[in-house]
Amino acid sequence: MYIPAHITGFFKIVRKNENLKTGSTGAGFSLDKGTKTEIKEGKGRIYFNGEEIDLCPAKDVLHHFKNVVGEEKFNIDVHYTSDFPLGCGMGTSGGCSLGLAHVLNDTFNCNEKPLEIAHIAEVKCNTGLGDVVAQEYGGIGINTTPGLPANIKKLKLDNINDYYVVVDIIGNKNTDTIINNPKWIETINITADAKLEKLLKKPTLDYLMELSYDFAKNTGLATDEIIEICEDLKFTLGASQAMLGNTIFCICTEKELKDVESILKNPVTCKIYE
Numbered sequence: 001m002y003i004p005a006h007i008t009g010f011f012k013i014v015r016k017n018e019n020l021k022t023g024s025t026g027a028g029f030s031l032d033k034g035t036k037t038e039i040k041e042g043k044g045r046i047y048f049n050g051e052e053i054d055l056c057p058a059k060d061v062l063h064h065f066k067n068v069v070g071e072e073k074f075n076i077d078v079h080y081t082s083d084f085p086l087g088c089g090m091g092t093s094g095g096c097s098l099g100l101a102h103v104l105n106d107t108f109n110c111n112e113k114p115l116e117i118a119h120i121a122e123v124k125c126n127t128g129l130g131d132v133v134a135q136e137y138g139g140i141g142i143n144t145t146p147g148l149p150a151n152i153k154k155l156k157l158d159n160i161n162d163y164y165v166v167v168d169i170i171g172n173k174n175t176d177t178i179i180n181n182p183k184w185i186e187t188i189n190i191t192a193d194a195k196l197e198k199l200l201k202k203p204t205l206d207y208l209m210e211l212s213y214d215f216a217k218n219t220g221l222a223t224d225e226i227i228e229i230c231e232d233l234k235f236t237l238g239a240s241q242a243m244l245g246n247t248i249f250c251i252c253t254e255k256e257l258k259d260v261e262s263i264l265k266n267p268v269t270c271k272i273y274e
């Protein structure tokens with residue numbers, strides 16, 4: 001099962017009493033690179049690009065389906081193959097959670113709700129608030145309602161294939177260190193609503209990038225290094241920091257692609273996944 005990577009440009013943290021209703025509003029888009037989930041016979045181990053890892057949301061999804069299916073039938077290992085690492089703002093944990101929920105639901109012919117199970121796992125583990133919802137829908141999405149049921153306005157572009165998304169992962173940043181910190185929550189949320197309203201009034205890709213960069217700079221989430229590189233990429237449709245990671249993303253045309261790739265240290269070139 002393939003789940004697209006997801007980049008969040010800007011977001012608001014919205015916590016409710018119910019995990020299902022907790023989430024984020026904001027905007028971002030899915031990519032044509034992401035995470036593949038497979039299950040094999042085993043003992044409940046989780047492998048990420050061949051390395052055994054401890055992944056909270058994946059364990060939560062496994063626990064849910066073990067209760068549904070029955071322990072005696074549940075002798076599996078999970079194998080993820082991912083284009084992007086965990087903890088870098090590419091929605092990789094979301095891809096792992098959602099991919100596993102779908103694979104288990106299909107494999108064991110359950111009648112569960114994979115999106116809800118994955119979303120609750122991400123919220124409980126503090127690894128995500130809106131990624132899995134956006135990844136389920138794909139494309140360029142403006143999320144106006146936290147949690148589920150979702151209310152995502154898709155940006156439809158006739159020329160979407162004219163654009164490339166170039167990503168450069170500089171380091172990692174654990175989502176949980178931000179979305180649980182009261183000071184960060186206040187800083188993030190104080191500007192998010194206005195940006196969402198503005199984008200809903202003018203739903204264009206270049207404006208999404210402008211609002212995202214403004215958000216990354218003015219919240220203080222963007223490092224000086226990333227801001228400097230984003231300034232060097234001003235000749236493109238826009239560049240900003242992927243939330244929540246230490247990662248740059250830039251949208252450009254084919255004509256600009258070589259220049260963008262020459263500015264970034266480890267460019268990964270993608271397209272937007274509809």
Ligand SMILES: Nc1ncnc2c1ncn2[C@@H]1O[C@H](COP(=O)(O)OP(=O)(O)OP(=O)(O)O)[C@@H](O)[C@H]1O
Nearest residue numbers: 053086087088089090091092093094127174175244
């Ligand atoms: N090798 C690893 N590197 C980074 N995180 C890891 C690793 N192994 C397990 N983890 C776990 O993976 C999860 C990463 O979640 P996080 O939400 O930070 O990343 P992400 O989903 O890839 O990025 P984002 O949610 O910002 O788009 C954390 O729970 C972390 O503890």
Ligand SMILES: CC(C)(CO)[C@@H](O)C(=O)[O-]
Nearest residue numbers: 024128129130131243244
């Ligand atoms: C930025 C973020 C935490 C909120 O949308 C997103 O990465 C997510 O939902 O995981």
